[in-house]
Amino acid sequence: MNEFAFLLMAFLIYVLVMLLGFISFFNQQTGLRKTFYYLAILGLAFHSISLIIRTIASGHAPFTSMYESISFLAWSCVLAVIIFERKFNLEKTGPYLWLIIVALMALASSPALPKNITPLVPALQSYWLWLHVSVTLIGEAFLAVAFVASLLYLTIQPGSGDKTEAEKKKEKYDLIAYRAVAIGFPLFTLGALVFGMIWASKAWGRYWGWDPKEVWSLITWLFYALYLHTRLIMGWKGKKSAIIAIIGFLSALFTFFGVNYLLRGLHSYV
């Protein structure tokens, strides 16, 4: 079986987990919850095999083309979801995250993205590629968890249903978002900014060059700094916090996709 067969199996399992998740909205059974926890791990295993096959075939890190990067981002999201589900229980955030994962997988497998293995340009041949991209994308996966939890926070109407019930739900989403940022922010700082600077200094002789991709990572990072401070010191829990977490993640998405297509710069090969 090749890379794509494993990817397809992972994809199908992810779709299944998503559907089961949405169905269980109406049927809160812990048994079901356990089932799709293990299913998710199985999907992650298939996905990992696909990435490993790709890595062996290409001889380089599995995130140097759009197809590879998106597949790896989806993989990171699955990892983040599994870790969160295990430690904190994602509740209704779960299925919506699976929706994002399924969308990423669909995008990765779309014929619009070339799947052929291309050799690496000289600047990308470095073990810093591994560290920089993998840590950044895993960090962004946790920020995606915060994004979804924050979106759900905003959808809860205070008027609907029991008042304390709504309050409790909101608190839960707020907490999930904060915990996800508490993991995602340090990882993003390390991967995107610190490792990025180290690699740039090794490859180009300067650690920072105000290249659009660099600036957009910085902007993303500053949004999350804003999130932490307004929350911790100015007490902006809840709605305002949620909005900043959402904008922060949109900024991360723009760094990932938008900069390549809309702004030009040195990072144009990925």
Place this chain on the structure above:
Amino acid sequence: MSGVFRFLSSVRLAVVLLILIILLSIIGTLIPQGQELSFYQNYLPRVANLIAFLGFNHLYRSPLFLSLVFLFLLNLLFCSVKQLGAKSKRLKSKYGLAFDSSCELESEKIRLKLPKHLKADPNLLIFTLQKKKYQIKTATENDRKIILARRGIPGLFGPEIVHLGLMIIIIGGLVSALLSYRTSITIIEGETAKIPGKNFSLRLDKFTTEYYPNGSVKDWKSSVSVIEDNQVRASALIEVNHPFKYGSLSFYQMSYGQDWEKAAVELEVKTKETPGRRITLKAGEMTKIDQGLTIRVLSFVPDFQIDSAGQVFSRSPDPNNPAALVEIQSEGQPVFSGWVFYLYPDFTRFHRKTRPDLEVTLKKFEAPVFSVLEASSDPGSKLVWIGSALLMLGLLFSFYLPYKELRILVDSSGQVKILPYARKNRDGFLREIEQLLEDLIEK
């Protein structure tokens, strides 16, 4: 606290500055940076004057941006000083100071949960806390007993370590902006290039380009020697991602090129009498062939293109469509002139000849290869690495070693009061203590 200090140390200022820096940074990615002013007049005529006035053609070096960064630096400094003062006061005091009462967690629930026997003997609670890695200090004041339990002291200073790291990074960035040295060096294989401003030269001993099977570039390698006072002081192999450090300078492999102006071509010249004679000569050179003929290569382009005005130019520095402009004279009279193409030997539209038997083809071409290196020294970079390490350490402390503090007050009548304190995740901390007390009751 004076007004200026209060302003400069406030988190409100930090929030405003963060938002302004974000906005300016976004603008900087929308306006193309580093162009001539005429560029903006052509493409952004409406805002060109504003861009020029604000210096937004170099936004990240503009006075506006730099003053925001400088204010941010001051903000970080003053804020950290304020926080450090308050926090160390709290640490030093024997029984905790209510310096930040918003973080004191008087909890009705906890008061209700206080087990009865605790009043007589708080030692069990102390023992449990010790097992949970709390440091315990006891003090007696008047006839009140105060037990102070705390853990995660690094976490208390986590944010200050983060902020210190950031300040060092920003200072490092300013040092780099002021003192870093960068220059691009191109050296042809076998030749030596003087490093501007330094007392040594670099000789390129060998340059190789490695290719993948599909023809794309895999790596560039420059073997270089450092020459100082006519002596070879060091030799090294520079590759992409593997710089070479000499003294305060580091050399980076950036790219390579070919000096087409010094190209040498091999031409095949056919006449009726002598078919298939090969001649090698350089662009600009003239040489005699027999029968009174002289041949000259007027110019060479690696990627032939002709514009609407009939001007020939090279579309790129890559040999995609190499062509040479050749002229042959017989006793001072031109008998052949025109562009000959390496890839299209039969394309003779640009040929003008008075001797129909003359045929010229371009068989080979070669140009000296040069390596493009970047020399740089950056005294700011060390600060950036130190700052980054502190930043990461501080983040780890802030998020994963949260500071927790409990004060247990026992007054002379045996009345017990518990005052928990946490910077964040207060609800979590309260729940933790409730759980702890519940476990105690069960024992």
